[in-house]
Amino acid sequence: MKTVHQFAPAKINLTLHIKGRREDGFHLIESFVAFADVGDEITVKSHNGFDLNVSGPFAGPLRKEEKNIALEAAIAFVKGFHDCLPGVHVDLVKNLPIAAGMGGGSSDAAAVIRALAYLVDIKVSRIAAGQLAIGLGADVTVCLDPVASFMSGVGNIVTPLPALPEVYAILVNPNIKMLTGAVFAALAVPGAIRRDELSLKPEHAFDDAHDLADFVRSCRNDLEPPAIRMCREISDVQDALLACDGCLLARMTGSGATSFGLFADRDKAVRGAEFINKKAPSWWVKHCRLN
Numbered sequence: 402m403k404t405v406h407q408f409a410p411a412k413i414n415l416t417l418h419i420k421g422r423r424e425d426g427f428h429l430i431e432s433f434v435a436f437a438d439v440g441d442e443i444t445v446k447s448h449n450g451f452d453l454n455v456s457g458p459f460a461g462p463l464r465k466e467e468k469n470i471a472l473e474a475a476i477a478f479v480k481g482f483h484d485c486l487p488g489v490h491v492d493l494v495k496n497l498p499i500a501a502g503m504g505g506g507s508s509d510a511a512a513v514i515r516a517l518a519y520l521v522d523i524k525v526s527r528i529a530a531g532q533l534a535i536g537l538g539a540d541v542t543v544c545l546d547p548v549a550s551f552m553s554g555v556g557n558i559v560t561p562l563p564a565l566p567e568v569y570a571i572l573v574n575p576n577i578k579m580l581t582g583a584v585f586a587a588l589a590v591p592g593a594i595r596r597d598e599l600s601l602k603p604e605h606a607f608d609d610a611h612d613l614a615d616f617v618r619s620c621r622n623d624l625e626p627p628a629i630r631m632c633r634e635i636s637d638v639q640d641a642l643l644a645c646d647g648c649l650l651a652r653m654t655g656s657g658a659t660s661f662g663l664f665a666d667r668d669k670a671v672r673g674a675e676f677i678n679k680k681a682p683s684w685w686v687k688h689c690r691l692n
Contacts (some may be wrong), residue, residue, distance in 0.1 A: 405520045409512035410440035412504030414654045416620035427555045436547040437689040443512040448490035457495040474510035478517045500578035502655030504540045511544035551602045563606035569670040574659040574685040575634040584656040587627030610665035614649035628657035645673030
């Protein structure tokens with residue numbers, strides 16, 4: 402039986418600006434997004450009915466959940482494209498920490514959509530895929546085409562950006578889950594939402610990793626302050642990243658608790674990850690390249 406495999410990369414919010422809040426409660430955002438070469442693994446095949454098998458280092462909690470966004474994506478795909486399959490079996494190897502600010506579930510769902518399009522050999526238009534994705538979650542749309550992008554609106558407007566220069570990162574999570582809703586709720590304080598008049602979308606290709614880091618440094622992650630108030634370990638993680646030789650900057654991604662450090666040199670990123678692993682063996686630490 403034919404199977405299709407797709408990689409579901411970690412999504413890294415290099416910047417994340419909260420532009421406002423709609424009456425329905427959804428926040429308006431602007432975010433410069435990159436993707437790492439570490440992530441989950443998705444395999445799909447035709448099946449009688451819908452089921453999901455989860456394995457990998459972070460599989461445990463997902464096995465206890467009644468719903469999983471990867472399986473929901475499979476069901477939505479079949480329903481949206483006129484019952485082109487009797488059902489779908491999804492194998493998910495969960496390598497990324499859960500509720501870690503790296504869009505793991507959203508990337509899994511997007512990978513399922515890509516895999517099923519290959520499986521049934523149909524071309525899904527960007528509009529149709531985007532409509533399907535936004536119904537699953539705000540971050541699924543940007544994960545459909547995992548390249549450097551700028552996302553805005555409520556995450557539904559995605560604009561591809563020029564390819565990133567050669568840039569490496571260390572991703573560190575202190576093995577603490579951060580619920581996105583709780584972090585956004587913590588924004589409900591005076592002055593937490595900064596309504597910048599100008600868009601902070603990158604307008605040019607970056608010359609090198611230093612140029613990229615300079616731009617990221619000029620921006621923010623508006624969820625970082627409330628997340629740090631809720632989880633002081635995020636500051637410890639960033640201190641550890643900044644202590645690594647060659648780290649250009651350290652910042653939280655998404656709603657946390659994962660932070661990234663940017664590097665121009667791969668070897669320094671590798672050595673930095675080894676240094677942090679020795680310093681804090683209970684933390685999840687990965688070096689990667691961004692694109």
